[in-house]
Amino acid sequence: MIEPLPFTPQLDVQPTVTAFFDEPTNTISYVVQDPTSNKCAVIDSVMDIDYAAGRISYGGADQIIKFIKENELELEWLIETHVHADHLSGAPYIQGKLGGKLGIGENITIVQDVFGKVFNEGTEFQRDGSQFDQLFTDGDSYQIGNLTAYVMHTPGHTPACMTHTIGNAAFVGDTLFMPDGGSARADFPGGNARTLYRSVKRVLQLPDETRLFMCHDYGPNGRDIQWETSVAEERNHNIHVKDGISEDEFVKMREERDASLDMPKLIIPSLQVNMRAGKMPPADEQGDVFFKVPVNKL
Numbered sequence: 001m002i003e004p005l006p007f008t009p010q011l012d013v014q015p016t017v018t019a020f021f022d023e024p025t026n027t028i029s030y031v032v033q034d035p036t037s038n039k040c041a042v043i044d045s046v047m048d049i050d051y052a053a054g055r056i057s058y059g060g061a062d063q064i065i066k067f068i069k070e071n072e073l074e075l076e077w078l079i080e081t082h083v084h085a086d087h088l089s090g091a092p093y094i095q096g097k098l099g100g101k102l103g104i105g106e107n108i109t110i111v112q113d114v115f116g117k118v119f120n121e122g123t124e125f126q127r128d129g130s131q132f133d134q135l136f137t138d139g140d141s142y143q144i145g146n147l148t149a150y151v152m153h154t155p156g157h158t159p160a161c162m163t164h165t166i167g168n169a170a171f172v173g174d175t176l177f178m179p180d181g182g183s184a185r186a187d188f189p190g191g192n193a194r195t196l197y198r199s200v201k202r203v204l205q206l207p208d209e210t211r212l213f214m215c216h217d218y219g220p221n222g223r224d225i226q227w228e229t230s231v232a233e234e235r236n237h238n239i240h241v242k243d244g245i246s247e248d249e250f251v252k253m254r255e256e257r258d259a260s261l262d263m264p265k266l267i268i269p270s271l272q273v274n275m276r277a278g279k280m281p282p283a284d285e286q287g288d289v290f291f292k293v294p295v296n297k298l
């Protein structure tokens, strides 16, 4: 069954949204700004990694910090729509420079449990979500200045996925892609194609004019990168989930397609960092930091 929206949409509320595209991982980060105050939130930021060299850097996050400083904004929230498997979060780095609270869906604990085992983390790795400042439950809301953000559980890609709706803008994470991109994979541990379909349909109950902001775009068929669409566009044109495609049809397509996909290039470092709220694994006695590569486990 499709869960109803846990809030009443407010199309007359129009946040200012600025996108930052990370080319190496095709991720879009957002600064969402209250037009009536100087308050803002950052959604899905990126920490750069050269995985072959084992080197991390912060060029992308620094651009967001610069934007916030230049516009004299105050950062209230850093939001992760889910535990990303294809890029490392830049949230703790930005939080260290600008403050704000770091929030994710409460089912982060499921993800921590699964990947705590995969990476054979010891008991010092807490699986209670305590690395974050706020764990959101379906129907929760929070303030960005005078804007109210509503949190809606939209699992399927991962169990912790949340869609954040702020006025006429919804940040869908990996629940949806642009209409010609379809939907995200549903084959990670805790993912489920049938659940994803129901989550997509839940999001598409938002009013037709709602602006939808993607977390990723890969520019299918050579088109330029795009990240914004609308509920109406998705319902009319999404190649995987437009109106008229049944749940069973979607599940068959999604599962066949997922079986053909390689693991994301950065899944191993991404999960080890993102399950820790974007922090690196603990340093050894010498102060050196390492990623693990579990063999034949993913």
Ligand SMILES: [Fe+2]
Pocket: 082, 083, 084, 085, 086, 157, 174, 184
């Ligand atoms: Fe994802």
